[in-house]
Amino acid sequence: MSKDNFLRGALILTAAGIIVKLIGSVNRILLSRLLGGEGIGLYQMAYPIYLLALSLSSAGIPIAISIMVAEKIAVRDIGGANRVFRISWSVLAVTGLLSSLLLYWGAGWLVEYQLIRDARAYYAIAALAPAIFFVTVLSSYRGYFQGLQQMTPTAVSQIVEQLVRVAVMVWLAYVLMPQGLEYAAAGASFGAAPGAAAGLVVLMYYYWHRRPYLPQPRETVNGRDSGWRIMKRIVKLALPVSLANIMLPVVSSIDLLIVPARLEAAGFSIQEATELFGYLTGMATALINLPTILTGSLAASLVPSVAEAFTLKNSGHIQNRVAKAIKIANLITIPSFAGMYLLATPISAMLYGAPEAGISLRVLSVGVVFLGIHQVSTGVLQGLGRTAIPLVNMLIAAAVKIGLSWYLTALPALGIQGAAWATNVDFAVGALLNLYFVYRYTGFCPRLGNTAKTIMATILMSIMVIYTYDAAMSAWLNNTMATLAAIAAGSLVYGASLLLLGGVEERDVAGIPKAGTFLAKLLRHLQLFKKK
Structure with a gap:
């Protein structure tokens, strides 16, 4: 089974990411028209729980498995790579099942203790329970194929998962609407389960279809890791990645607490503060994330490639891969920064009908370059097995961001621009700290x-x-x-x-x-x- 080269793997994941986002955009439009504001509110009370499950299973665990599989493949220990997959699959199937049952039985508890304020959201939360199992098992297959540096199975499964998810969500929301808004929202939530199941079927097909074409292992393999040792390493590698992924919504929540309040301290009314906050987080932030679809895919493709080279102690290969990834990231992010900076107001007017959002976009565009470098350098460090370092760097950068948001946003001369500059500094600090550690462990200089x-x-x-x-x-x-x-x-x-x-x-x-x-x-x- 031939490997995707580094660039090919990144482009495959990029194409899949764009398609998935386009499908998601159509879904948001259709679901909003079907459910209305109140129904979307019920759905959104449950959906963050699904996102939490995704952040745990679709970020940390596949990366950990891909690192370990790539290490085994590098020394042609095919049996060891398959053993990593089998053990991780077994454990994740059990934990996924327990998590699904816990969410199903805990949905009533969340409502009873008023953690979810609207009792009607119970049905939407309970309907998400099956999806947790499928998503968790799905992650073991994605990690395995990424470790083999085969990105096509992951890409195809992502597209199929999103297509089925959206189709079932919209169909069930429409069918159940006569039964009541809470049932329609529950139908939309349930769509995540058949979507994940469809993605899992795709990956199982690739697994069984391509298994005979795996390279043959060496006649002897030194040592054999115990199941406990394998799971211990998966947790060690995956936990920092999952925590880093969870930090993104946490920092957003902190922004929600700080930015509007500090805008009021700068002299803006509550309505003005809310409007400016919407321009920053709902419009400008979405646009600066678009160029990073490619850099995020580069990072995912880098992980197994770097892990393989690191296992073989091939420092030249690592440096070449890092240099190419940084070069490609700059080729995308630098012109993206310039274009969004110069056309911030026209783009905001064209897409949102809100030229006022251009103020936030112009400032935030500066951070695109640092965000791309941060993603790529994170992929390198994860490939080296140093998954805790990006997490620590992210915590340091987040602390700087919080302090700057508190101070700069309250300055009348800056206002919402102060919050945008704080975000730029957050990206820059994380990127520069990552680059320092990349240099320390690989000797790479830009x-x-x-x-x-x-x-x-x-x-x-x-x-x-x-x-x-x-x-x-x-x-x-x-x-x-x-x-x-x-x-x-x-x-x-x-x-x-x-x-x-x-x-x-x-x-x-x-x-x-x-x-x-x-x-x-x-x-x-x-x-x-x-x-x-």
Whole structure:
């Protein structure tokens, strides 16, 4: 069974991530129309519980399993890799079943003790219980395939899971609506279970179909880890990753407590503070997360690749992988920062009909570069087995963010921009601390030459963006058309400039899966590659 190369694996996961997000966007629109505000409220009371289960099972555990499987595969201990999978599957099946039963029987307790204020949400919470089991078992398969550096099974299962989940959610919400709003919300919640079950079936198919093609193990394998030792290491690797994933909603909750209150201290009314907070968290934050779909996929693809090289003590391979990942991250995040900074107000007006959100987006766009580096460096450290380090760095960065949010947001001259700058500092501190530890354990230093070429191409792109937007607005007097024209023209100039400056070489283009060879020939024919 051939492995996906590092870049191919990242692109496969990126494509899946984009499709999943598009399906999710359609789901939000349909569900909102079906359930209305009150029904969505009941659904949202239950949904965070599902997200908590996902943060525990879909983040930490697959990464831990992928690290251990990659380590075994590196020394051709195929039996050991399969043993890691079998033991993790068995334990997760038991814990998933217990968690499902606990949630089902505990739903009434949550309502009884007023942790869930609306008693009607009981049905939505209980309906989520089966999903916990399937999601937990699902995570063992995803970790196994990622450890084999096979990203296609994970990508396909994610798409199938989302498709089935959304279809069942919408259908059950529609069918149960005549029975009452609480039953319709419960039907929407239940959709997570058949979705996860469908994703699990896909992964089981890949597992049984591809098993005969696994490379044969060596005749002798030194030592054999006990089941207890395997599970102990999985917990050791997975726990910091899961805690880091849980921190994201925790920090968001802290923002909810701090930012609106400090805006009021700066002189804004309650209504103004709420509106500004919505612009920052509901609009600007969603946009800066878009470029990081690729960097997040790079991080996931890096983990088993780095783990394999680290096991073989191949430091050169690790440094090459890190350099390529940082280069790709910068190629995406640096122009994304410039584009969102320059077109912050037009983009906000085009997408949300709220040009006021551009103030937050312009400031927050600076953090895109650091966020991309943070994700990639986290993947490297996880691949090295140092999963606790990104968690500690995230805690330090979060503490800095909380302090700055408290101080800067209350300054009348900054207001909501102060909260945005605090978020940027959060990303920067986490990224820089991670890079320090990457250097400490691998000796890798960022290559400034490639970054300089990317910055130069971005400057040329920015000039074209400004010129095109102003010219289009003068000609059409239509913000949407002018914004789209500026984005298109800027993208073309950025791509051409990058090729002519040597920021992307022919071998980089040729390495793109499927279309790389054709694109390299076409660009060479157009003489867009820098001459050596």
